[in-house]
Amino acid sequence: MRTILLLICSNVFMTIAWYGHLKQQHVPMWKAILVSWGIAFFEYCLMVPANRWGFTNGFNGFQLKMTQEVITLVVFTAFALLYLNEPFHWRYLVSFALLLGAVYFMFKK
Known part of the structure; x- marks a missing residue:
């Protein structure tokens, strides 16, 4: 659980x-890069x-990487919807379901 x-x-x-x-398109690229690196440190x-x-x-x-990718998609989905105000399409759900299937097979004994 700690890992997750x-x-x-x-x-x-x-x-x-x-x-x-x-x-934040008004921020110069070099500043965006430096701030992003600072955040990425954490x-x-x-x-x-x-x-x-x-x-x-x-x-x-392999299991760590697949788990991380699914978590990334969940976190990014929330970010895209709440911060970027992007619409959510049905095809994203289908894509996520296929990835969850990949996770299932990754952990299957």
Whole structure:
């Protein structure tokens, strides 16, 4: 559970670092890059322990990556809807369902 919680928190920082500047077009690119790097530092401070603890406690590398990708999509979806005010289409749900199927097979014994 600690791994999942850290992955969620790190993905919040990652999403803000990567996409938070999109609505700030007036900010010069070099400033957006520096601010994004500063935010990404905190993402790494959470992601590295999440992956290490997850790997130590039974996840393999593929499982960690697939879990991180699904968490990224969930966090980004909330961000896109709430911050970027983007519409949500049915095809996104289909895509997410296919990814969840991938997660199922990734963890299947």
